[in-house]
Amino acid sequence: MPVTLRDVAREAGVSVRTVSNVVSGSVHVAPATRAQVEASLQKLGYRPNLVARNLRRGRTGLVALAFPELDVPYFAELARAIVGVTRQHGITVVIEQTDGRADYERELLEGGARSALFDGLILSPLALGVGEVADLAGGLPVVLLGEREAHHRLDHVAIDNVAAARVATAHLAEQGRRRIAAIGYQHPETNQTAHLRARGYEEALTAAGLPLDPELRIFTGYYHRDLGARAMRTLLDLPEPPDAVFCFNDLLALGAMREALSSGVRIPRDLAVVGFDDIEDGRYSTPTLTTISPDKKHIAHVAVQMLIARVAGDPSKPREHIAAFELAVRESTAGRHRRRSG
């Protein structure tokens, strides 16, 4: 049987009000009374019932974090960072997985069955368009994660995808590569992020005076290693294969490298590869992967800050926060295998 405030009050010979005050520490309590109450608290082993407290306060103290897939390293790393930040704020995070399905994303926003349980939501949308997310959110505080076109209706934090893709592609061009392929194209309605990265890629090509060859654009349904490998296969089977490839995320790049290496292609000599996300794997792959590295800690920090402000009732207009990124140059474009070549 759990110990309630009443039990403690009786034991200490005071009112529930006083015990509540001691527990919450908000109001002044006479030192003598406080000591008395604390003794009883201790003695009975009181634990506040958070559900009751939340009901009373009209908040749950829970925040949801929703990613398409929890085991995609980029999301896992971001989740870790976010959970770390929220802990410092005394907030508990419920982690949800949308599987990139529109119905799951919708349910989260609409406060369906389970979602009525949290005060706010940090969402990395995949299936739903910007507009629909904003429409469905209604009064629920929402912070959008991930790189998407600005929309000005919801808070969101992201990096400049077009710029990042441009930097990645330009890096390849600077290495003297002439046939630079891209893996990860998607249809614009499906995936905004892919669209932005594609734009950056094409802009950089043009800026470098390189032709835009549609043959070098590979569309993939999702961003996992297997499709990266398949895409590379397609590229290698081309009459004139590319001498570089920009993959729209690291997983695609890792899969692509795997396939290329299996086929005897040397990286970076025959083929240079750049990824996107800077996941841990790419730092230990052979060769290590050059990639766009978004500042994940910063993203986590800002997203949580924004959400907390909204939950607290901040009425200011939606903000768009552009987080920093950098190009992490590693062996897949520039370095050599350490001992092997030395």
Add this chain to the structure above:
Amino acid sequence: MPVTLRDVAREAGVSVRTVSNVVSGSVHVAPATRAQVEASLQKLGYRPNLVARNLRRGRTGLVALAFPELDVPYFAELARAIVGVTRQHGITVVIEQTDGRADYERELLEGGARSALFDGLILSPLALGVGEVADLAGGLPVVLLGEREAHHRLDHVAIDNVAAARVATAHLAEQGRRRIAAIGYQHPETNQTAHLRARGYEEALTAAGLPLDPELRIFTGYYHRDLGARAMRTLLDLPEPPDAVFCFNDLLALGAMREALSSGVRIPRDLAVVGFDDIEDGRYSTPTLTTISPDKKHIAHVAVQMLIARVAGDPSKPREHIAAFELAVRESTAGRHRRRSG
């Protein structure tokens, strides 16, 4: 302003009791009344307040899942599986990260600040010993994850680590390897899992008639790629380096392979490598990684089942479920690089 049962009752011209019955669907309601109520429900857009419901029911409907680190692929993959299973059961999962810290693990078990919020806990303990976990759990339903010595005080699901390590090591011996190293030793008080794997490793060595060379046992503080790389460095610098290595998890193996390859060591020709966990990375690394593959889906399924039963009040004595595993043989021990050698 949220719509409450009372609002709906007034609108429908019935009592709250009836509306509640319609919503929960537990009791029979006259068809006419039901239709009437449902119309009002719809019209007002009623959403049950889960916090209130939970207060009344004395449950939260939340279950916590705690891993040392969310971005360790093995945990991320398991988390995904568990979240998937719970969704089918209408349970919401709070994911916590312990950082392998004793104080965090303790707080979860004791129902500290935030933890009073959930009905049960699936925990993959790292810092705390078996006994202490059981002591602290008190009345909280807990299912332990991860491979540890049997203790019979709490439910737990794991694979047979000793056997798995034996299989992994034996596989190496069967390939004709004579100097088989092991990376991932830890002091028994610190980490039971490491201890079990070490035992399996040593048993297999003995069974194969191979000597136990302490020089070939590398201790590592944690199980990430960086320490795997460092351990391999140590092994390569030995007067007589090993011709095979069993790493206590895939991350260590990936780091070790990376270091070996950088040093010009050929895998598997000069050095065979086996990992443990079967994370996605190992299927696309170069070379692909031979590893112990636990049945994660099954583990997730059983763990959730056990917890649900406990939360529902199942009083039967603690069960230990041994999940299946298999050895996934890949290039790092047996295969060759496809095109390169062919």
Add this chain to the structure above:
DNA sequence: CTGAAAGCGCTAACAT
């Protein structure tokens, strides 16, 4: 089958 009403444990007016 449905209405009235009593709390679940807590917080916060409202008193004193």
Add this chain to the structure above:
DNA sequence: ATGTTAGCGCTTTCAG
């Protein structure tokens, strides 16, 4: 500074 008390929204006995 502290006691008294009215709910937060819901489920569920108790009647009828």
